Amino acid sequence: MERKEVEETVIAENGKIEATPQKDGSICGFDSLHHLLQASLSPQLFQEVSRILLGLNCGKKVEPIALPQPVKSLSSEHDFDLQAFSFSADRESLRGPRIVRVGLIQNSISLPTTAPFLDQRRAIFKKLTPIIDAAGSSGVNVLCLQEAWTMPFAFCTREKKWCEFAEPIDGESTQFLQEFARKYNMVIVSSILERDVYHGETLWNTALIIGNHGNIIGKHRKNHIPRVGDFNESTYYMEGNTGHPVFDTAYGKIAVNICYGRHHPLNWLAFGLNGAEIVFNPSATVGELSEPMWPIEARNAAIANSYFVGSINRVGTEVFPNPFTSGDGKPQHADFGHFYGSSHFSAPDSSCTPSLSRHKDGLLISDMDLNLCRQLKEKWGFRMTARYEVYADLLARYVKHDFEPQVISDPLLYKNA
Amino acid sequence: MERKEVEETVIAENGKIEATPQKDGSICGFDSLHHLLQASLSPQLFQEVSRILLGLNCGKKVEPIALPQPVKSLSSEHDFDLQAFSFSADRESLRGPRIVRVGLIQNSISLPTTAPFLDQRRAIFKKLTPIIDAAGSSGVNVLCLQEAWTMPFAFCTREKKWCEFAEPIDGESTQFLQEFARKYNMVIVSSILERDVYHGETLWNTALIIGNHGNIIGKHRKNHIPRVGDFNESTYYMEGNTGHPVFDTAYGKIAVNICYGRHHPLNWLAFGLNGAEIVFNPSATVGELSEPMWPIEARNAAIANSYFVGSINRVGTEVFPNPFTSGDGKPQHADFGHFYGSSHFSAPDSSCTPSLSRHKDGLLISDMDLNLCRQLKEKWGFRMTARYEVYADLLARYVKHDFEPQVISDPLLYKNA
Numbered sequence: 001m002e003r004k005e006v007e008e009t010v011i012a013e014n015g016k017i018e019a020t021p022q023k024d025g026s027i028c029g030f031d032s033l034h035h036l037l038q039a040s041l042s043p044q045l046f047q048e049v050s051r052i053l054l055g056l057n058c059g060k061k062v063e064p065i066a067l068p069q070p071v072k073s074l075s076s077e078h079d080f081d082l083q084a085f086s087f088s089a090d091r092e093s094l095r096g097p098r099i100v101r102v103g104l105i106q107n108s109i110s111l112p113t114t115a116p117f118l119d120q121r122r123a124i125f126k127k128l129t130p131i132i133d134a135a136g137s138s139g140v141n142v143l144c145l146q147e148a149w150t151m152p153f154a155f156c157t158r159e160k161k162w163c164e165f166a167e168p169i170d171g172e173s174t175q176f177l178q179e180f181a182r183k184y185n186m187v188i189v190s191s192i193l194e195r196d197v198y199h200g201e202t203l204w205n206t207a208l209i210i211g212n213h214g215n216i217i218g219k220h221r222k223n224h225i226p227r228v229g230d231f232n233e234s235t236y237y238m239e240g241n242t243g244h245p246v247f248d249t250a251y252g253k254i255a256v257n258i259c260y261g262r263h264h265p266l267n268w269l270a271f272g273l274n275g276a277e278i279v280f281n282p283s284a285t286v287g288e289l290s291e292p293m294w295p296i297e298a299r300n301a302a303i304a305n306s307y308f309v310g311s312i313n314r315v316g317t318e319v320f321p322n323p324f325t326s327g328d329g330k331p332q333h334a335d336f337g338h339f340y341g342s343s344h345f346s347a348p349d350s351s352c353t354p355s356l357s358r359h360k361d362g363l364l365i366s367d368m369d370l371n372l373c374r375q376l377k378e379k380w381g382f383r384m385t386a387r388y389e390v391y392a393d394l395l396a397r398y399v400k401h402d403f404e405p406q407v408i409s410d411p412l413l414y415k416n417a
Numbered sequence: 418m419e420r421k422e423v424e425e426t427v428i429a430e431n432g433k434i435e436a437t438p439q440k441d442g443s444i445c446g447f448d449s450l451h452h453l454l455q456a457s458l459s460p461q462l463f464q465e466v467s468r469i470l471l472g473l474n475c476g477k478k479v480e481p482i483a484l485p486q487p488v489k490s491l492s493s494e495h496d497f498d499l500q501a502f503s504f505s506a507d508r509e510s511l512r513g514p515r516i517v518r519v520g521l522i523q524n525s526i527s528l529p530t531t532a533p534f535l536d537q538r539r540a541i542f543k544k545l546t547p548i549i550d551a552a553g554s555s556g557v558n559v560l561c562l563q564e565a566w567t568m569p570f571a572f573c574t575r576e577k578k579w580c581e582f583a584e585p586i587d588g589e590s591t592q593f594l595q596e597f598a599r600k601y602n603m604v605i606v607s608s609i610l611e612r613d614v615y616h617g618e619t620l621w622n623t624a625l626i627i628g629n630h631g632n633i634i635g636k637h638r639k640n641h642i643p644r645v646g647d648f649n650e651s652t653y654y655m656e657g658n659t660g661h662p663v664f665d666t667a668y669g670k671i672a673v674n675i676c677y678g679r680h681h682p683l684n685w686l687a688f689g690l691n692g693a694e695i696v697f698n699p700s701a702t703v704g705e706l707s708e709p710m711w712p713i714e715a716r717n718a719a720i721a722n723s724y725f726v727g728s729i730n731r732v733g734t735e736v737f738p739n740p741f742t743s744g745d746g747k748p749q750h751a752d753f754g755h756f757y758g759s760s761h762f763s764a765p766d767s768s769c770t771p772s773l774s775r776h777k778d779g780l781l782i783s784d785m786d787l788n789l790c791r792q793l794k795e796k797w798g799f800r801m802t803a804r805y806e807v808y809a810d811l812l813a814r815y816v817k818h819d820f821e822p823q824v825i826s827d828p829l830l831y832k833n834a
Binding site: 036052209211226228243246293300351390406 | 450473634642660663670677687691705713797801802816
């Protein structure tokens with residue numbers, strides 16, 4: 001586990017940790033909440049606080065994993081955060097463990113957004129190469145990159161020139177990843193801006209699943225498109241038309257809930273009903289808008305649906321050539337705000353890993369026994385007690401124009417008012 | 418805001434807070450996570466940590482409210498935790514604020530479970546009287562008590578004698594609360610073990626809504642019944658048959674998601690679709706089972722459904738006359754574990770209040786402008802982007818026996834295995 005971030009924090013004479021000023025002007029000087037609390041509390045109390053914040057009840061543990069020295073060297077040489085943990089699960093009598101090593105990568109862009117687009121994309125490829133190598137060399141079985149990883153998250157600008165970054169699902173970025181998939185026998189989830197050349201060159205926000213032999217298993221298109229803050233994505237692509245597919249890979253059944261879809265419990269539910277054991281949430285989101293929600297929604301999804309969740313957010317601040325307004329009455333500005341990283345895993349037993357840095361590129365690895373999913377279904381019984389027929393009926397009525405909500409009014413309310 | 422709990426915590430010479438041993442043998446010495454961190458971090462860093470943990474982004478605040486001195490005196494005289502906060506909301510141009518003062522009460526039982534049942538119930542009435550008076554004297558408009566507040570949470574025993582505590586919805590406990598409702602012009606939500614005398618004396622886990630004139634507006638029966646740990650509630654009552662009613666009261670549209678229903682996102686959703694602005698979650702749950710989930714699920718529901726949530730959990734350890742086993746291979750024992758209190762409010766903008774004590778009776782009050790619900794619907798657009806028709810279709814298919822999950826298999830998976 002990387003501890004450098006803790007050492008960078010200033011500890012005042014009274015033993016309290018002080019905030020350090022950031023380049024982006026925020027008052028926030030800590031790299032992750034977990035590291036901050038670890039440096040601030042006694043070991044015994046830190047353990048108790050972790051029990052609640054990381055969900056480590058009943059003797060459950062999220063243990064650090066030792067990674068090979070060459071991987072650690074890649075991390076220090078290329079200056080990316082590297083953390084690895086294992087979730088615990090019970091041993092079963094009638095089936096062996098199904099332990100999968102899963103990786104998440106978060107990163108900032110590499111070149112300024114003013115550089116030629118081809119250079120920008122290839123610079124990201126170059127930057128990601130040692131991080132993907134670190135994942136492969138660590139024996140990662142399934143790796144997921146962040147949303148629209150091949151480009152700056154330019155949808156705040158409303159300029160259409162950024163559509164040039166869109167690629168067909170077998171484009172250059174896919175070919176780049178297919179090599180790693182083959183080299184490391186690794187499934188890779190790649191979330192890109194897709195150009196559907198078979199349907200009028202329409203654009204989609206798409207995750208594609210590259211199998212561990214480099215083959216393209218399939219794709220999923222983002223179901224829910226935001227209209228909030230500077231997330232003008234509805235200007236660029238429409239609601240996905242691929243349902244809620246679960247991909248049966250060499251290392252388990254996986255699905256992808258892209259970015260804003262994490263705010264929709266029904267979207268999470270649907271991947272669960274289709275049998276997902278790991279759901280990735282590749283995202284791009286900024287601190288001012290969503291940071292307090294970030295640790296809530298993914299963990300709730302993992303608990304409610306008895307599967308693992310891998311959450312990824314990009315890092316850094318992306319500055320665009322032309323300033324834009326944000327519909328908030330404030331002056332024009334040229335950046336989208338700070339993408340706060342903080343990628344992490346959540347488990348169905350309500351535990352989660354510490355998060356990657358809020359500021360640095362990073363690779364987060366977790367070992368997870370997929371048997372834990374069924375163990376939690378059996379312990380808590382959420383599927384059996386869900387009464388889906390009640391909700392099938394409610395939603396069927398709700399989507400009709402003549403839906404009448406079930407409201408019981410106080411008869412004295414209008415009489416005495 | 419009560420600070421006594423912080424002062425009871427031991428601060429060692431190195432400035433770090435140490436755990437203090439508890440009567441129940443746990444290593445946990447802090448009364449609430451919020452107070453612990455407040456005492457441990459510099460003000461600047463505490464503010465930043467609070468921003469994430471309490472969801473106070475974008476200048477949002479959860480401000481302490483000053484309560485009348487007689488109310489504070491009730492709190493110290495009767496030794497219950499007393500905290501009060503206000504959530505912020507924007508002023509609108511075309512409608513005035515709709516500020517409601519809402520209260521939550523958490524409490525332990527009063528007499529040993531071996532006392533005569535009538536004495537036990539009346540002792541709880543007596544214990545609650547000053548706390549309800551404190552709520553009424555603070556101008557609380559809507560008050561909610563904890564789940565099955567009239568009795569020990571005896572379902573761990575599987576003994577049927579505890580069914581004697583069941584009452585018709587106009588029984589003694591309702592009459593007790595109706596007086597307070599009239600006296601203080603206050604809506605009260607009362608969650609009891611209901612005996613349905615018109616349907617064969619069947620039992621239900623029921624919340625009833627007492628209007629501010631003391632009238633019974635209606636009732637809701639718990640939709641989802643747990644089968645986990647010692648929550649043998651399915652031995653005592655069945656899944657509710659009252660749908661997802663929203664009660665239109667003098668102070669807004671409220672609903673009740675009873676206890677285990679909080680693990681079901683669809684249950685939360687249904688109250689939202691029917692128009693709830695505040696959903697209460699009266700609960701009884703123990704630390705070993707659910708504490709890490711407690712801050713996650715309510716806040717997720719508030720965010721996803723754009724309404725306020727009031728979460729209540731009882732406090733203390735209840736010891737029963739006859740020891741029982743727990744289906745976990747461990748020796749018989751006579752208690753259900755520690756009910757960890759920690760009642761709190763969550764808002765649709767992802768903010769939440771600090772929690773009440775993990776150990777003491779308490780009253781938590783919050784002022785909330787119900788306009789915030791629609792403001793968040795408009796900001797985030799979750800209702801508009803929800804694509805309910807997709808999920809109506811999925812659930813309609815899912816509940817059929819011939820449902821086939823949407824799975825895309827790697828064609829190389831079985832070829833190369």
